Amino acid sequence: MRCRVCREKAAIRIRRHNAAFCREHLIEHLRRQVARAIEDYQMFAGSERLLLGVSGGKDSLALWDILTDLGYRVDGVYLHLGIGDYSSRSKACSEEFARRRGLELGIVDLPEDYGFSVPDAARATQRSPCSACGLSKRYILNEAAVCGGYDVLVMGHNLDDEAATLFGNVVNWNIEYLARQRPVLPATGNGFVRKVKPLIRVAERETAAYAVLRGIEYEVEECPMVAGNTLNRIKEWLTTVEQDSPGLKQQFLFGFLERAADGFEAVAEADLRACEHCGRPTTAEVCAFCRLRRRSVEAPVGERGDG
Amino acid sequence: MRCRVCREKAAIRIRRHNAAFCREHLIEHLRRQVARAIEDYQMFAGSERLLLGVSGGKDSLALWDILTDLGYRVDGVYLHLGIGDYSSRSKACSEEFARRRGLELGIVDLPEDYGFSVPDAARATQRSPCSACGLSKRYILNEAAVCGGYDVLVMGHNLDDEAATLFGNVVNWNIEYLARQRPVLPATGNGFVRKVKPLIRVAERETAAYAVLRGIEYEVEECPMVAGNTLNRIKEWLTTVEQDSPGLKQQFLFGFLERAADGFEAVAEADLRACEHCGRPTTAEVCAFCRLRRRSVEAPVGERGDG
Numbered sequence: 030m031r032c033r034v035c036r037e038k039a040a041i042r043i044r045r046h047n048a049a050f051c052r053e054h055l056i057e058h059l060r061r062q063v064a065r066a067i068e069d070y071q072m073f074a075g076s077e078r079l080l081l082g083v084s085g086g087k088d089s090l091a092l093w094d095i096l097t098d099l100g101y102r103v104d105g106v107y108l109h110l111g112i113g114d115y116s117s118r119s120k121a122c123s124e125e126f127a128r129r130r131g132l133e134l135g136i137v138d139l140p141e142d143y144g145f146s147v148p149d150a151a152r153a154t155q156r157s158p159c160s161a162c163g164l165s166k167r168y169i170l171n172e173a174a175v176c177g178g179y180d181v182l183v184m185g186h187n188l189d190d191e192a193a194t195l196f197g198n199v200v201n202w203n204i205e206y207l208a209r210q211r212p213v214l215p216a217t218g219n220g221f222v223r224k225v226k227p228l229i230r231v232a233e234r235e236t237a238a239y240a241v242l243r244g245i246e247y248e249v250e251e252c253p254m255v256a257g258n259t260l261n262r263i264k265e266w267l268t269t270v271e272q273d274s275p276g277l278k279q280q281f282l283f284g285f286l287e288r289a290a291d292g293f294e295a296v297a298e299a300d301l302r303a304c305e306h307c308g309r310p311t312t313a314e315v316c317a318f319c320r321l322r323r324r325s326v327e328a329p330v331g332e333r334g335d336g
Numbered sequence: 337m338r339c340r341v342c343r344e345k346a347a348i349r350i351r352r353h354n355a356a357f358c359r360e361h362l363i364e365h366l367r368r369q370v371a372r373a374i375e376d377y378q379m380f381a382g383s384e385r386l387l388l389g390v391s392g393g394k395d396s397l398a399l400w401d402i403l404t405d406l407g408y409r410v411d412g413v414y415l416h417l418g419i420g421d422y423s424s425r426s427k428a429c430s431e432e433f434a435r436r437r438g439l440e441l442g443i444v445d446l447p448e449d450y451g452f453s454v455p456d457a458a459r460a461t462q463r464s465p466c467s468a469c470g471l472s473k474r475y476i477l478n479e480a481a482v483c484g485g486y487d488v489l490v491m492g493h494n495l496d497d498e499a500a501t502l503f504g505n506v507v508n509w510n511i512e513y514l515a516r517q518r519p520v521l522p523a524t525g526n527g528f529v530r531k532v533k534p535l536i537r538v539a540e541r542e543t544a545a546y547a548v549l550r551g552i553e554y555e556v557e558e559c560p561m562v563a564g565n566t567l568n569r570i571k572e573w574l575t576t577v578e579q580d581s582p583g584l585k586q587q588f589l590f591g592f593l594e595r596a597a598d599g600f601e602a603v604a605e606a607d608l609r610a611c612e613h614c615g616r617p618t619t620a621e622v623c624a625f626c627r628l629r630r631r632s633v634e635a636p637v638g639e640r641g642d643g
């Protein structure tokens with residue numbers, strides 16, 4: 030197996046592109062894929078202020094590395110979720126990466142700053158931890174971007190993440206979510222900054238290979254709360270299917286974006302108003318995050334939630 | 337495991353309905369599912385002339401049985417595809433079923449009446465046999481309905497068939513096919529009769545169980561040309577996924593029909609004109625079936641096709 034570019038011994042084969050790459054040209058290939066996504070979807074300009082959601086995993090650190098190499102100035106924000114050793118290790122990876130490269134990393138601490146952890150929220154609401162975590166991340170990372178005066182919140186979701194989310198939304202035909210599944214969500218003008226996903230053309234194993242080849246130390250363990258998570262199961266199914274049909278995930282996701290997504294956008298946007306508690310846009314009196322926070326902070330430790 | 341209705345020993349468990357049924361009540365259950373599909377989608381009235389596409393397999397024979405029991409008068413049409421023993425056996429099953437119940441069965445013979453078999457067509461076009469077969473079936477069964485003065489063409493596609501087709505169309509985001517994936521396709525007024533699928537609420541293993549319990553002799557073997565067929569592979573994947581999440585296929589299909597299908601219908605219908613050869617509606621000068629026929633009949637036996 031030889032590198033498509035230089036014919037040297039390849040480090041990785043990418044079957045959906047019917048190509049293999051050596052170390053150097055894999056790095057170049059991923060940089061080009063990210064640059065192309067930014068350009069294709071007009072994600073941002075170099076003059077804009079960019080904030081990256083950093084988890085300490087391979088995707089966000091690889092993306093930070095690539096964007097920096099492409100010449101963008103990107104600050105990071107790490108959200109400490111209060112998930113024991115997993116959070117400590119991923120925070121340390123994020124801080125170490127930023128320190129070595131002289132990059133700015135802000136830290137938000139869910140237990141300290143908001144009074145509850147993801148395990149607290151899962152217990153209090155009896156919802157899956159992933160649901161409480163996703164809701165908190167969306168809210169707090171946007172909050173960090175708004176308060177820091179950033180133009181754009183950059184997220185590290187990759188092709189596998191987006192294909193799995195799309196699949197989940199298609200299986201349920203969740204029209205509202207389908208309407209919002211885009212590589213770029215424009216700023217709303219009333220509290221949400223623009224949100225972009227530059228890794229949309231890059232698969233999970235490619236960011237992992239990139240991180241390894243670049244010597245990036247990332248948190249390798251999966252979050253311990255993710256077991257049985259629906260999105261993870263969908264990812265496993267799709268990966269099995271992809272083995273039979275290389276390119277299927279990409280075809281599924283980009284076919285949607287090119288031919289179907291506009292149709293779902295026709296769905297009327299719900300009327301948004303200001304959350305009575307925090308002032309951010311919501312369809313309810315109090316936004317979902319403030320409700321989650323209230324229940325998670327109020328629930329005494331060990332309580333199984335109020336249903 | 338006890339029957340949901342009479343608490344007798346159950347013959348089959350249907351996990352997506354969280355129910356089990358004895359012989360008698362499974363039969364009643366399937367009859368009710370078919371009656372409900374006919375009513376929900378206003379498929380046809382008892383006064384209309386109905387023609388059923390009969391393959392000799394479990395689905396079409398079970399459906400013929402159920403519709404007859406529900407009091408509908410339904411004639412059948414069997415299309416002989418020229419696939420060796422498989423075609424001979426499935427024809428014999430169809431004829432035997434009709435004879436025993438005193439039902440009308442017309443026979444169309446692809447090799448005799450049209451001059452080519454499905455294997456001929458696959459060879460001549462170098463397309464998959466399933467593609468040539470599907471195209472021929474759609475054309476010829478409609479032709480039989482039109483020429484026989486029928487109002488409705490009834491097809492035996494079940495829940496698994498429709499979910500797999502939908503999945504295939506979604507993975508490719510084939511908007512035109514998605515717009516036409518309905519349990520009822522209205523007559524076009526220029527050559528297509530109404531086409532309906534009353535088994536849409538019934539899974540494959542349920543029609544199999546029904547056929548066995550009713551003593552219906554059907555062709556048990558799968559078509560020998562189907563190996564590697566994409567739709568079959570999708571069916572297998574979906575069945576694996578369904579085992580983890582009972583009801584997923586039904587939720588996927590009916591979620592589409594209830595919440596998404598209308599959006600795809602907005603896609604402009606292509607301009608249809610009469611095929612220069614047979615006069616049926618087509619978007620091209622000569623319709624796809626007449627092109628397939630011309631190539632399949634012209635190609636000498638053994639020729640690998642003209643690409």
